[in-house]
Amino acid sequence: xxxVIIGNSGHVNYAFRGAEVNPDIKICSAxxxxxxxxxxxxxxAVPVIYTDYKKMLDREKPDIAVIASHFYINASIAxxxxxxGIHCFTEKPAAISFSDLDLLEKTQKSSGVKFCAMHALRxxxxxLAAHEAVKNGLIGIPWIINAQKSYKLGTRPxxxxxxxxxxxxxxxxxxxALDWIYWFSQSPVIEIxxxxxxxGNSGFSEMESSCLIFLRMQNNAHASCSLDYxxxxxxxxxxxxxxxxxxxxxxxxxxxxxxxxxxxDQKPFNLPLSAxxxxxxxxxxxxxxxxxxxxxADEIFTVTRLALYAxxxxxxxxxxxxx
Amino acid sequence: xxxVIIGNSGHVNYAFRGAEVNPDIKICSAxxxxxxxxxxxxxxAVPVIYTDYKKMLDREKPDIAVIASHFYINASIAxxxxxxGIHCFTEKPAAISFSDLDLLEKTQKSSGVKFCAMHALRxxxxxLAAHEAVKNGLIGIPWIINAQKSYKLGTRPxxxxxxxxxxxxxxxxxxxALDWIYWFSQSPVIEIxxxxxxxGNSGFSEMESSCLIFLRMQNNAHASCSLDYxxxxxxxxxxxxxxxxxxxxxxxxxxxxxxxxxxxDQKPFNLPLSAxxxxxxxxxxxxxxxxxxxxxADEIFTVTRLALYAxxxxxxxxxxxxx
Numbered sequence: 001x002x003x004v005i006i007g008n009s010g011h012v013n014y015a016f017r018g019a020e021v022n023p024d025i026k027i028c029s030a031x032x033x034x035x036x037x038x039x040x041x042x043x044x045a046v047p048v049i050y051t052d053y054k055k056m057l058d059r060e061k062p063d064i065a066v067i068a069s070h071f072y073i074n075a076s077i078a079x080x081x082x083x084x085g086i087h088c089f090t091e092k093p094a095a096i097s098f099s100d101l102d103l104l105e106k107t108q109k110s111s112g113v114k115f116c117a118m119h120a121l122r123x124x125x126x127x128l129a130a131h132e133a134v135k136n137g138l139i140g141i142p143w144i145i146n147a148q149k150s151y152k153l154g155t156r157p158x159x160x161x162x163x164x165x166x167x168x169x170x171x172x173x174x175x176x177a178l179d180w181i182y183w184f185s186q187s188p189v190i191e192i193x194x195x196x197x198x199x200g201n202s203g204f205s206e207m208e209s210s211c212l213i214f215l216r217m218q219n220n221a222h223a224s225c226s227l228d229y230x231x232x233x234x235x236x237x238x239x240x241x242x243x244x245x246x247x248x249x250x251x252x253x254x255x256x257x258x259x260x261x262x263x264x265d266q267k268p269f270n271l272p273l274s275a276x277x278x279x280x281x282x283x284x285x286x287x288x289x290x291x292x293x294x295x296x297a298d299e300i301f302t303v304t305r306l307a308l309y310a311x312x313x314x315x316x317x318x319x320x321x322x323x
Numbered sequence: 324x325x326x327v328i329i330g331n332s333g334h335v336n337y338a339f340r341g342a343e344v345n346p347d348i349k350i351c352s353a354x355x356x357x358x359x360x361x362x363x364x365x366x367x368a369v370p371v372i373y374t375d376y377k378k379m380l381d382r383e384k385p386d387i388a389v390i391a392s393h394f395y396i397n398a399s400i401a402x403x404x405x406x407x408g409i410h411c412f413t414e415k416p417a418a419i420s421f422s423d424l425d426l427l428e429k430t431q432k433s434s435g436v437k438f439c440a441m442h443a444l445r446x447x448x449x450x451l452a453a454h455e456a457v458k459n460g461l462i463g464i465p466w467i468i469n470a471q472k473s474y475k476l477g478t479r480p481x482x483x484x485x486x487x488x489x490x491x492x493x494x495x496x497x498x499x500a501l502d503w504i505y506w507f508s509q510s511p512v513i514e515i516x517x518x519x520x521x522x523g524n525s526g527f528s529e530m531e532s533s534c535l536i537f538l539r540m541q542n543n544a545h546a547s548c549s550l551d552y553x554x555x556x557x558x559x560x561x562x563x564x565x566x567x568x569x570x571x572x573x574x575x576x577x578x579x580x581x582x583x584x585x586x587x588d589q590k591p592f593n594l595p596l597s598a599x600x601x602x603x604x605x606x607x608x609x610x611x612x613x614x615x616x617x618x619x620a621d622e623i624f625t626v627t628r629l630a631l632y633a634x635x636x637x638x639x640x641x642x643x644x645x646x
Contacts, residue, residue, distance in 0.1 A: 144551050199543060226469050228466070234589050235585050264555040265556070
């Protein structure tokens with residue numbers, strides 16, 4: 001599987017990790033997604049660096065493009081690749097506008113290429129273990145789900161400072177929480193309300209420092225996503241990701257890389273963690289027809305649309321009802 | 324301060340605790356709030372048991388009534404007491420309908436008696452410590468607040484099974500979380516959305532097993548309350564109460580009776596816990612004019628109204644906008 005990398009503003013490490021565990025994957029070259037993007041850190045990590053990704057595609061004729069440029073341009077780059085019959089593994093969010101997302105989905109379906117975005121937090125071993133347990137009925141139907149993403153702000157590129165290039169914190173951070181909820185919930189979302197604010201963002205201009213999302217499911221289950229960049233520099237880890245799923249038979253809470261289970265008839269215990277899996281390796285396998293991807297294209301589009309609805313609700317300060 | 328107890332379906336232990344620490348408080352008698360209420364457990368704990376609380380009020384002429392009968396009747400009993408010039412310390416929620424609450428508030432103002440409901444979780448030493456820290460600016464303006472109340476279901480009286488006698492889980496459990504948020508937030512609530520379901524309630528009929536509340540503040544801060552009766556019997560403690568407050572300068576999280584602080588320039592640490600305080604003793608002192616109550620009547624009415632709005636939003640599956 002000949003693979004090229006376009007851009008270095010996201011988690012291209014997933015691609016390198018995939019190539020490590022899957023010898024069928026050959027990463028042959030990289031190029032910036034836009035002229036002003038610095039991909040200097042890829043020098044030495046890939047055999048060839050191009051300055052123009054379209055020329056790279058023409059020359060290399062890859063099977064797979066890994067796309068991780070500035071967030072606003074990733075959908076356009078993916079569409080460009082799809083139109084050349086190249087399978088796309090792209091940074092999330094798959095798109096930062098409804099129109100980009102619609103065109104991306106249409107192009108993916110008409111081109112027939114495989115598509116996956118980096119909804120990679122499904123692959124966290126504690127999350128995989130929790131999902132397996134919930135799917136097997138350990139806690140009953142999930143009636144309330146609480147997701148949290150709390151990040152250290154640290155240093156971030158300037159394109160995070162503008163909605164037009166960044167897309168918003170609900171899209172960049174919240175999509176992981178929404179992806180968990182979509183995956184764990186046993187019923188579709190019928191209503192999203194949300195709020196966000198750039199207040200307290202330490203000079204990051206339009207970038208939202210914190211967001212809250214409320215979701216109502218068709219079966220009357222509910223879910224929340226709490227998102228923020230307030231995790232202080234003094235905290236022990238970069239992120240404080242949490243996922244709590246509660247049902248009549250028990251509660252599972254993923255936190256600090258463990259999945260704690262509370263049940264009625266026994267003491268609290270941690271689930272055995274699932275084996276490490278590589279999202280990119282599995283994407284490559286799905287192209288070869290060897291497996292079904294955990295995060296298929298249709299789910300990626302659905303979850304991205306949920307994130308866009310949530311951003312819309314937050315912008316308008318009104319819920320979005322989904323029929 | 325001559326004190327009587329009406330009903331034994333709530334937290335009358337706050338009154339006994341107050342009498343322990345404040346020798347001015349004399350609990351002289353008790354009566355059921357309604358004929359079918361069993362107050363047998365108060366036998367021996369108070370000198371005299373009456374069968375009719377109105378006769379008790381006529382005979383004893385108390386300074387204070389502690390009211391904790393079935394939830395639907397507490398507002399009416401308080402109004403009866405207020406009309407006799409008796410100060411009221413009542414179980415929360417202060418009322419389970421807007422009309423009861425309006426009449427209660429009107430009667431309290433016209434009668435001039437002191438009024439407090441058992442919003443006692445403000446008095447948890449970790450919560451008091453966290454509030455003091457937030458008030459003093461330790462974490463900056465709170466931009467996102469997440470509250471959780473998760474209870475073991477255990478055995479509960481039959482009147483929990485009907486909305487008309489119970490009021491709803493948002494009112495019974497959620498009011499504590501809303502009280503925290505109201506107290507910690509530095510801006511008024513302008514929008515409440517909510518959801519609740521009785522699904523998975525182990526046969527408790529109309530009683531909601533889980534609820535989620537979304538709050539938008541005027542200053543664009545946001546808050547969530549996650550409420551459930553799903554805490555399994557196997558868990559170590561009855562409740563899993565949490566309150567997380569995040570701002571630009573740091574995060575405070577109250578959990579398991581401690582208040583953990585994360586700041587940018589130091590390692591995580593627990594706040595020194597505040598000294599134990601008795602809500603009922605302080606209520607008695609406020610009557611004597613010796614102190615200002617932490618939970619004044621106007622705040623009780625405001626928070627109860629928030630809970631009623633949240634229940635309305637959950638029932639209608641539509642946000643309530645508060646002007």
